[in-house]
Amino acid sequence: MTPKLFTLLLEAALSTLGISLISIAIGFAIAMLLSAALLTGKSIYVLPARLFISFFRGVPLLVQLLLIYTLLPVIGINVPGIVAAIVGLSLCTAAYQAENLRGGFASVPRGLIEAADVAGFTGAQTFIRIRAPIALRLTFPALVNEAIMILKSSSLVSVVGIIEITKMAQDLASSTYEPIPIFASAALIYFVINSAIALLGRYAERSLKGATA
Amino acid sequence: MMFDPQVIIEKLPEIASGLFVTLWLWIAGVLGGVVAGFVVATARRFGGTLVNAVLGAVVEVLRGTPFLIQIFLLYYGGPFVGLMLDPIPCGLIGLTVYSAAYYSEVFRAGYASVPIGHVEAAACLGMTRFQTISRIQVPEMALIVLPPAINLAVILLKESAVLSIITVPELTATVSAIGSQQYAFLEAIFILAIVYWIIVELTDRLGRMAENRLSRLRFSKA
Numbered sequence: 001m002t003p004k005l006f007t008l009l010l011e012a013a014l015s016t017l018g019i020s021l022i023s024i025a026i027g028f029a030i031a032m033l034l035s036a037a038l039l040t041g042k043s044i045y046v047l048p049a050r051l052f053i054s055f056f057r058g059v060p061l062l063v064q065l066l067l068i069y070t071l072l073p074v075i076g077i078n079v080p081g082i083v084a085a086i087v088g089l090s091l092c093t094a095a096y097q098a099e100n101l102r103g104g105f106a107s108v109p110r111g112l113i114e115a116a117d118v119a120g121f122t123g124a125q126t127f128i129r130i131r132a133p134i135a136l137r138l139t140f141p142a143l144v145n146e147a148i149m150i151l152k153s154s155s156l157v158s159v160v161g162i163i164e165i166t167k168m169a170q171d172l173a174s175s176t177y178e179p180i181p182i183f184a185s186a187a188l189i190y191f192v193i194n195s196a197i198a199l200l201g202r203y204a205e206r207s208l209k210g211a212t213a
Numbered sequence: 214m215m216f217d218p219q220v221i222i223e224k225l226p227e228i229a230s231g232l233f234v235t236l237w238l239w240i241a242g243v244l245g246g247v248v249a250g251f252v253v254a255t256a257r258r259f260g261g262t263l264v265n266a267v268l269g270a271v272v273e274v275l276r277g278t279p280f281l282i283q284i285f286l287l288y289y290g291g292p293f294v295g296l297m298l299d300p301i302p303c304g305l306i307g308l309t310v311y312s313a314a315y316y317s318e319v320f321r322a323g324y325a326s327v328p329i330g331h332v333e334a335a336a337c338l339g340m341t342r343f344q345t346i347s348r349i350q351v352p353e354m355a356l357i358v359l360p361p362a363i364n365l366a367v368i369l370l371k372e373s374a375v376l377s378i379i380t381v382p383e384l385t386a387t388v389s390a391i392g393s394q395q396y397a398f399l400e401a402i403f404i405l406a407i408v409y410w411i412i413v414e415l416t417d418r419l420g421r422m423a424e425n426r427l428s429r430l431r432f433s434k435a
Contacts, residue, residue, distance in 0.1 A: 060374035
């Protein structure tokens with residue numbers, strides 16, 4: 001295990017970070033849409049949202065990735081593998097994030113929503129300015145956890161050939177015949193990134209608490 | 214392209230054998246993880262600062278790194294330290310160790326949920342530590358521990374699909390291999406997703422039933 005190999009792993013870590021961050025952001029947007037759909041209380045919106053959440057939480061991510069990877073070309077969408085990977089991760093994390101947010105939305109005080117209503121807010125305004133920010137603040141620790149989960153799960157996109165930490169480690173391990181130092185280094189990089197996210201999350205949580213008080 | 218799941222469904226016996234491997238690996242992994250996780254949590258609680266710190270670090274590393282990397286280390290790295298494992302035992306060990314780390318955290322929260330007064334009362338009554346654990350702490354934490362324990366079991370079922378990557382002949386490996394042979398990969402993966410979805414939903418339901426049972430039992434005795 002030379003410093004050069006470790007540098008290659010670090011470069012691949014940028015790819016892991018990029019894929020994870022983009023997926024979490026897109027997943028968050030979709031999760032908000034799902035939450036809005038659930039809050040309408042109309043079964044035409046609620047049922048599809050529930051089905052989406054149940055499916056993407058009920059099927060292994062690996063299977064979802066394989067499904068999206070094979071399905072997209074069949075329905076005539078030809079995108080690079082990395083796009084398929086991001087789509088897969090985003091849909092999966094959207095379902096988990098929506099489930100986390102559900103509890104937050106349920107604990108938004110009724111009075112605030114009524115007050116917004118009285119102040120002449122439309123439903124969309126109430127959602128964007130009152131409900132969503134409060135729900136997000138309440139469920140922030142779950143979002144940090146989910147970010148860590150996605151970072152770890154992004155190792156699965158190596159299966160569809162995307163070069164990130166895990167794929168790079170696999171390639172290096174088979175070409176150098178030194179699997180232990182290489183996979184251990186990969187594990188170390190994941191661990192450091194995850195610890196950093198957890199730390200940042202706790203820091204952000206404290207400042208969010210300050211903002212509430 | 215035609216969507217024709219028939220060619221996959223014809224291979225039902227093979228799918229069933231893959232499902233069987235997935236199910237027993239899952240159940241063995243969960244049971245092993247529950248037992249080992251409980252031992253780890255108990256050792257961390259009563260074993261002193263050093264034991265707590267060392268086990269805590271191991272648990273943190275296992276929880277902070279991807280399962281796939283752990284499996285690669287065991288499967289490809291094992292032979293270099295004299296640990297030559299076939300895919301199935303390797304998968305079983307990997308899954309058990311991984312789940313033990315997470316279950317130990319569940320039990321840690323469980324121990325923390327039992328009021329200290331109950332433990333002190335048991336000590337005053339002359340109960341040994343073993344008696345206190347088995348008669349006071351475990352029954353009291355059961356209801357707290359059950360929902361996250363079932364959640365974790367569901368996560369582990371989905372995580373077990375990863376074992377297909379080191380060629381464990383479980384459900385994902387079996388069905389995707391059939392898909393490739395039959396030139397019906399999409400159909401295969403589609404069926405695969407549905408099968409997992411059903412098992413996960415069933416486990417969730419069973420878990421909620423068990424929870425209701427247990428909470429009624431608890432309140433009727435109180």
